Amino acid sequence: MARLTLWIRAGTDGLNCGGDPAAHQLFMLMLWKSELDPKLKFDVKTVNEARPPQEFKDAGLRRTPALLVDDDTALSVEDEIIEELDRYGPPREGTSEADDVTSDLFRTFAFFIKDVKKEPTALLGELRRIDEFLRSTDTRFLRGDGLSHLDCIVLPRLHSIRIAAKVPRTSFFSRCTDWIFRK
Structure with missing residues (x-):
């Protein structure tokens, strides 16, 4: 069972989620998939990119949104993050x-x-x-x-x-x- 950490850009207050639609999309996908697949466990952390926390830097991440898988695999390309999330929950539907x-x-x-x-x-x-x-x-x-x-x-x-x-x-x-x- 993997533990995922989604890093997203903090809003103007430096703490809460910012207005990035890509981050909202990834969070929504994770939330939906976690409801359908109990094996998916995740955390969401916000980052002020001007002053990122040490944990973010130690993972080798430089920008958001980013995904950390089990503290050893870091992804920061949106398509790669979605590909990782597609391993959980129902498969993506066909074209409609x-x-x-x-x-x-x-x-x-x-x-x-x-x-x-x-x-x-x-x-x-x-x-x-x-x-x-x-x-x-x-x-x-x-x-x-x-x-x-x-x-x-x-x-x-x-x-x-x-x-x-x-x-x-x-x-x-x-x-x-x-x-x-x-x-």
Whole structure:
């Protein structure tokens, strides 16, 4: 039984979890998988990267998110961390319509936030696609009524988009997300 330690960037207070969507995604995956696989035991520790603790440095880590496996294997590439997490819990589901519907969401959001695309048209289109998909399936999550690997990837990204939508320039957001953010 492996003991995993997920290191994530601390927020502005230097203690609590910061706003990194990749860290949120990894934490959500670990939490979901640990509920389905009792062999997965993990800790989550925050790091102020300007003053990392000695334990973080001793593991050979320099940036977050990072994963330490049994105090001897350190991973700091997101894909490698996900590959390690995929050893636990249910296997990743095959490609589905939900994958297709969400595939361009974060790319279009990044283009919009970085002002590559000044108009929200592409982002609105992606949000509408997801909203219409959820409306047509009438399920709580993307692949059904239970959480899935895909939900653990998409939900933190939607959260980032929702936070960005509070900026006056992005007030368009609520017009197309009835089903995405329903209670």
